[in-house]
Amino acid sequence: MHPRLDKLLEQLDKASTQSLGYPVSFDFDYQALYPFLAYSINNAGDPFADMTYKLNTYSFERDVVEYYARLTHAPKDAWWGYVTNGGTEGNLYGLYLAREIYPQGIVYHSQDTHYSVSKNLHFLGMKNIMIRSQENGEIDYEDLRETLRVRRDVPPIIFANIGTTMTEARDDLAKIKAILDELAISKYYIHCDAALSGGYLPFIEHQNHWDFADGAHSISISGHKFIGSPIPCGIVLALKENVERISRSISYIGGRDTTVTGSRNGFSPLMLWQAIKTTGDQGLKERAEKALATAAFAVECLQQAGVAAWRNANALTVILPQPSAAIRDHWQLATANGISHLICMPNIRRVQIEALAAEIATEIEADNKAGKKEHEDD
Amino acid sequence: MHPRLDKLLEQLDKASTQSLGYPVSFDFDYQALYPFLAYSINNAGDPFADMTYKLNTYSFERDVVEYYARLTHAPKDAWWGYVTNGGTEGNLYGLYLAREIYPQGIVYHSQDTHYSVSKNLHFLGMKNIMIRSQENGEIDYEDLRETLRVRRDVPPIIFANIGTTMTEARDDLAKIKAILDELAISKYYIHCDAALSGGYLPFIEHQNHWDFADGAHSISISGHKFIGSPIPCGIVLALKENVERISRSISYIGGRDTTVTGSRNGFSPLMLWQAIKTTGDQGLKERAEKALATAAFAVECLQQAGVAAWRNANALTVILPQPSAAIRDHWQLATANGISHLICMPNIRRVQIEALAAEIATEIEADNKAGKKEHEDD
Secondary structure, three states, rough: OOOHHHHHHHHHHHHHHHHHHHHHHOOOOOHHOOOOOOOOOOOOOOOOOOOOOOOOOOHHHHHHHHHHHHHOOOOOOOOEEEOOHHHHHHHHHHEEEEEHHHHOOOEEEEEOOOOOHHHHHHHHHHOEEEEOEOOOOEEHHHHHHHHHHHHOOOOOEEEEEEEOOOOOOOOOOOHHHHHHHHHOOOEEEEEOOOOOOHHHHHOOOOOOOOOHHHHHOOEEEEEEEEEEEEOEEEEEEEEHHHHHOOOOOOOOOOOOOOOOOOOOHHHHHHHHHHHHHHHHHHHHHHHHHHHHHHHHHHHHHHHHOOOOOEEOEEEEEEEEOOOOOOHHHHOOOEOOOOOEEEOOOOOHHHHHHHHHHHHHHHHHHHHHHHHHHHHHHH | OOOHHHHHHHHHHHHHHHOOOOOOOOOOOOOOHHHHHHHOOOOOOOOOOOOOOOOOOOHHHHHHHHHHHHOOOOOOOOEEEEEEOOOHHHHHHHHHHHHHHOOEEEEEEEEOHHHHHHHHHHHHHEEEEEHHHHEEOOOOOOHHHHHHHOOOOOEEEEEHHHHHOOOOOOOHHHHHHHHHOOOOOOOOOOEEEEEOHOHHHHOOOOOOOOHHHHOOOOEEEEEEHHHHHOOOEHHHHEEEHHEEEEEEEOOOOOOEOOOOOOOOHHHHHHHHHHHHHHHHHHHHHHHHHHHHHHHHHHHHHHHHHOOOOOOOOOOOOOEEOOOOOOHHOOOOOEOOOOOOEEOOOOOOOOHHHHHHHHHHHHHHHHHHHHHHHHHHHH
């Protein structure tokens, strides 16, 4: 191996033991699939159509999206979906569908929405209004109601966060639908960005109102987050009748052109398929429960160390006031507006959390001493 | 291995020996890189910036884009680029830049442009005018001139095909620029879709006018085509001053958000890097020459079999009247409007072309006999 590659491998190995801040699981093993990397696989176009080019993994991709369609209570035979390059593509797709249905529609999203959404909206040229967030990161329903009330002439497109980036707060579709009903708004579209939470919510008991059963028109879920994969991927699901509006017959590839990208990665569907097959519903449930237990432990452990840590109900994300730059860098803690978070993905071990808590505790102690000293010097 | 995976591997193996119709090279070997698939690599955001998340391959990605920047004569220190998920994303990016610079601009592209471009334009909400193509698939410069002449009030955005999908025809930037000069149009943007041809044009002697030296503002090249890779990928390059207009500071990832997708595949840059390192300029030149020689052989071989085959100068794509559905399916020949093509990628062997030619010859002979018989029966 080239020395630079050797060095990279070393760096990755080290970095992966010190990563607590990003919503990606590291505990995957796709070695059995490596032989497929000898082929130029391409899932161009619609996975439910046929293609002249035979080096594809459509049938596995269909299994994967069918699996998530079931988990998200998509209406039988009335949904469509595909495996994306990640959550952003799924959100872009959902918003694109919404725009095609309501070209004059206005997108409403909370101020805690992921930065990529503004980019998507700018891309698609969609008007949008930012709604206040509550303290926990959830959309402020009162602000949403009042903002919708004065714009009842234009169909609203609700971009719901099912787990915000910083606090993993979830907007409640039942509450949103109640507002739409109250205002007698019958034409609307709801897209759910369930990048992280959508991977495990189906397996826990007290899940929020967030899926097709609760009124979603499209949902984006990441594959590299809860399941985990070396390459970012995701699943997007949408109501079939809406997708059919935008599909176009393309003679060149002999299929319908319903996806965002043209040539598409056919290896990611294999990874997701294997993960689902080998882990199964029960395994994924246990995985979710273990991770949630780690998150509960993290809050307790950090609080005992004197840190004002907290988390939303049934969330893997633990929020804390930002520690020093050295600690943030060491544990790769994403930080914004003075708060940092750690995300208790299934691979995170309690010993890592204890180490982080101890480091912060030492820092607090040093700060206190310095403060006391300063006070004495006054 | 799961029996379904076993079967898939068999299918892929068979299909890859019978694929002549798609512009993807099969002769790659990235086994040395498989150990990297144990890590959750993510090249989110700008490869030239830093990120909190340390599991990335930015430095390799930078090497890859730098390599192509040199090949395409990008102005020193005045370009920017990244590794994409394929040609479509690169084209979307180029058009996005163009729209940001000229929001009222009209996109001009020939009727031979890839179907994904219309989708991109619709996505971005850009006005566009389709220009006639010449017989060989190249844009009709006369039609372009006359169409531009009557719309000199709006900046034109030229979407140039450096190798069309069906005939690999290349629009000539020198001719296009001469038209713009003649019409005294000073505000314009030129994006080049060099998906297939851009991979090998830099290595041949009589290349067309198609890169930054000839006036391109952005260029999209596929990685999975001429180089070859199991996962679709590509390179997009653009003038830095234009990219800076659309970059936004994003505190969350601690970097500038200049790419189309959020989370990005960090494995593809490693594959491209390895291919470039191990093959080198000289190796890629030989690869291009060999493939071009195969294309010349294919035309000759098919013509000798009685088929009206032809190709554009210095092109890997050989065009022929569509053979029967059985042959098209067997060799996975992409077909549109009565013409099929085979693409002489570096992995294509002459024996495969001879086999195809023999099959078509048998078909022609059978048709002739049937025709003669029919005639005799009259």
